[in-house]
Amino acid sequence: GQSLEQPSEVTAVEGAIVQINCTYQTSGFYGLSWYQQHDGGAPTFLSYNALDGLEETGRFSSFLSRSDSYGYLLLQELQMKDSASYFCAVKDDYKLSFGAGTTVTVRA
Amino acid sequence: DVKVTQSSRYLVKRTGEKVFLECVQDMDHENMFWYRQDPGLGLRLIYFSYDVKMKEKGDIPEGYSVSREKKERFSLILESASTNQTSMYLCASWDPDGGTYGYTFGSGTRLTVV
Numbered sequence: 001g002q003s004l005e006q007p008s009e010v011t012a013v014e015g016a017i018v019q020i021n022c023t024y025q026t027s028g029f030y031g032l033s034w035y036q037q038h039d040g041g042a043p044t045f046l047s048y049n050a051l052d053g054l055e056e057t058g059r060f061s062s063f064l065s066r067s068d069s070y071g072y073l074l075l076q077e078l079q080m081k082d083s084a085s086y087f088c089a090v091k092d093d094y095k096l097s098f099g100a101g102t103t104v105t106v107r108a
Numbered sequence: 109d110v111k112v113t114q115s116s117r118y119l120v121k122r123t124g125e126k127v128f129l130e131c132v133q134d135m136d137h138e139n140m141f142w143y144r145q146d147p148g149l150g151l152r153l154i155y156f157s158y159d160v161k162m163k164e165k166g167d168i169p170e171g172y173s174v175s176r177e178k179k180e181r182f183s184l185i186l187e188s189a190s191t192n193q194t195s196m197y198l199c200a201s202w203d204p205d206g207g208t209y210g211y212t213f214g215s216g217t218r219l220t221v222v
Contacts, residue, residue, distance in 0.1 A: 008148075033209060042112075042198070043151070045210025087150060094139055094158055094204075095166065096211060098151040 002026045002090050004099035011105045018075045020102045022088035025069060030091040032064050032071040037101070038084045046073070048091070078106050111135075112201050112214035120220045127186040129217050131199030138203060140182035141211065142166075142174065145196040157182055189221045 003025040012018045022032065031050035035043040049055055049064035049071060061074040075082055083106045089096040115130035133140065139158050143151040143166075153166030155174040163174050171193060175183045182201075186193055196218050200211040 004150075031209065035210075042213040042215045043211075044213070045208070048209035050209075089151075091209070094156060094164075095153060096141075097153065097167070098143075100148055100150040 002092065002097035004088055004090060004097065006088055006099040006102050008100065009103045009105070011107060012078055013107050014078055014080060016078050018078060018104060020073045020075070020086050020088075020104070022071045022073070022099055023069055024071075024088070024090050026090050026092060026097070028092035029066070030093065032062070033089040033091060033096065034062055034073045035087045035089060035098075036084050037087065043087060046086075075104070080106050080108065082106050112199055112212050114197075114199050114214040114217050116217050117215065118218050118220075120222060121189050123190060123221055125189045127189045127219065129184040129186075129197055129199075129219070131182045131184070131214055132180050133201040133212070134180065135201070135203065135206075136179065137201040137206070138179070139201060140176065141200040141202075142172075142182065142184045143198045143200065144168070145198055145216070151198060154184065191221050193219065194221045195219060
């Protein structure tokens, strides 16, 4: 089975940088994904890391270390619209297994 | 843009009823998934399908079944609804040859069983 751990809540001010860590234990591993979900909305795909290293997409970056079973999502230049829940998810062949999610609250 | 449409946004059903949740995607994706989302538990996979008439159990299939008679439609069935099946249900689709690793989710069906 899969087990993923991420912090439940993070609060930061506008313009700050937030890092959401994700550690996982899996029976199979193809890659680590990140999804964003606003209140009442559908989860939307942010990034995917299959190999070790950093992937940058605008203000968001995602990192993976396969040897440490660890990844993180980095949110830079935080904006109010970044207030949402963020989920890490392990891809195992066809399936995605999700963590419990991290609620990010951005304060003015 | 891929669209995943779930037929109902909110549903209220009685204990013991048979409940059908419908999901339709418009981009010819092979893979479709049903998740339920509960506070503090994230998204948990109920069933998935990688082809018409093919289905695989996810992590929490008990009390559920699925049907995929056409490629674009994936139905989740609660054989006899119980109060512990009150939850948000999310459908998703994905094409492994589509050039993206991201699933596309529907907006969800919030089911309340009373």
